[in-house]
Amino acid sequence: MAVPVVTIDPAAVKLSREEVLRYSRHLIMPEVGMAGQQKLKAARVLLIGTGGLGSPTSIYLAAAGVGTIGLVDYDTVDESNLQRQIIHGTKDLGKPKVESAQETLLDINPYLNLKLYNVPFTSHNALEIIRDYDIVVDGTDNFPTRYLVNDACVMLGKYNVYGSIFRFEGQVSIFGDPDGPCYRCMFPSPPPPGLVPSCAEGGVLGILPGTIGTLQATEAIKLILGIGKPLIGRMLLYDALDMAWDTIKIRKNPTCPICGEHPTLTELIDYEQFCGVPAHDRSSYGEDQAKRPVPAISVREFAGWRSSGQAFFLLDVRDPHEAEISQMGADALIPKNVVRQRLNELPRDLPLVVYCRSGARSADVVRWLEDEGFTKAVNLAGGINAWAREVDPSLPTY
């Protein structure tokens, strides 16, 4: 197994007169100094994800003078990103995220050597992409890619500066040290599909990735400079609601399948299959082994039912605060996570039309209802957002 040591030769690069001026607040600190700033310039950091976490990490690493930064992201800038992905702006809507990020980063620091990977990060390209970097910063948004980043970093002997967020909570740690634990030591197996919502489903405080991403940038800089006490074998936990920080210990698991004494994982695997969920929305995972299809009704067909006076029962399975954003006259609001305890409130003799924001949660509910003998349950395809787009434009989409 390779040993991750950030060995960067400060003599490999020189700072120009302009760079000396630019980095003067670093140069006058003994912990950085000229040698440290040259190390930063010689360093190569790969950021996986240019979203909530990748925005602040890349901005601060570029500003601090990290010489080479790689950005991996296949996505384009969407309006719903701008609440937290501060590297992108309104003018960038529709652009590839890596290109939008490039404009911001080169404006901040034109001396930066930026490499863009406008592709999904997969088992096929992970090793090839990571190989050329000293440190990896994990700012991805899904479990399959988290395990992929971990395994690839352990295999190649790279530090993996981990950050993860959900609603008001954040986690930060460094994995991949030969004597320290890896992500799998802490999380040996992923949660079953559907049990832990993503930020797209569960939401995230817009500022939270700023807090966690800047901590990742701090740890990356410390690793490059070789100063301070890195977050190896420790995980920092942040709760924005309580405004509380805690540190827990993570121990290396001797039986870890990738970093343990007798590793059984010697090559990258199919991480979507491992986690049971697709890694990104262009993935074909699940198309063939999809969950059982459920009966569905289009929003236009449902509009026809309504205008013809057909009898039905309309069930909203979103969370109550989502109903404050948009409503379409539901007969009942029973959030998905409690619907199985409240089946007695639902009619079995009427068509039971189930909806959520975009149709995914309601499809799960229709599947459960069928299992419970509700033969007339149907999913409103595309959810209330489709209804807003195609039938009732007075409603907002979210």
Add this chain to the structure above:
Amino acid sequence: MANIKIPTPLRAYTSGQSVIAVSGGTVAEVLEDLTAQYPDLRPHIYDGDQLRSFVNVFIGEENARDQHGMATPVAEDAQLRIIPSIAGG
């Protein structure tokens, strides 16, 4: 009584409560008490009788898995927490 901190993703099953007072002398007993108080939580941390493998229970700074697992003793005033797997970025 010991306290256990519930992570955000699981608070939907504890009526929104983030810290819950629990009794019991071991991790197993404490979790038994917790899921007796909040039965909706049970399927999310147990698979049958087994603690789900992605659920990390910490006593102070230490993972129960690195101690004696479900038999790890819990002091009267212990601060426990469930560390969630979260993947947002």
